[in-house]
Amino acid sequence: MSDNIDQTRTIPVIEEQPVIGRREVETDHVRVRTVVEEKHTDVVARLSREELLVERRKVEREVATPPAPVEEGDTLVVSVVEERLVVEKRLFVIEELVIRRVAHTEDVHIPTTLKTMRAIVEQDSVQP
Structure with missing residues (x-):
């Protein structure tokens, strides 16, 4: 019996370890x-x-x-x-041209087309 007392028995302990991994899964497109x-519109421009x-005046x-020339x-x-x-040569002013600058302003309508780009995003669901 003394033989049995000296014998030791080893019992292994088992432990679980988690393993974490990842993978790509396509869920949406x-x-x-x-x-x-x-859009058709009129652009208003001022021209x-x-x-x-010219006015002719007798002088x-x-x-x-x-x-x-005289500018006023x-x-x-x-x-x-x-x-x-005339017994001698002389200069006579016989006429004056009066030139007047007149400015006019008017609004004109110019038909034009304006373009706008719009983005549309659509989602397609993928079933796993």
Whole structure:
């Protein structure tokens, strides 16, 4: 019996260990598309234009030399001269051209098309 007392018995202990892993799973699909929308509209633009008005004035004035053009604001006066034979040659202003600048402004409507791009996102579910 003394033999049995000296013998030792070993009992293994078993333990479970968790193993963590991951995998890719496709769950959804997304589709993106674009739509171009057109909107017809009138664009209002302001246009400016100028025109010249010419007024002729009769003048009978003797001068020694041709007068230079004179500008007064939006008005330009240009003298027209002629030579006349009188015992001696003299210059006479026979006419003046009065040129006046007149500005006009008007609104015009210009038809145009404006485009807008819009994105549409659609979701397609995938069954696991």
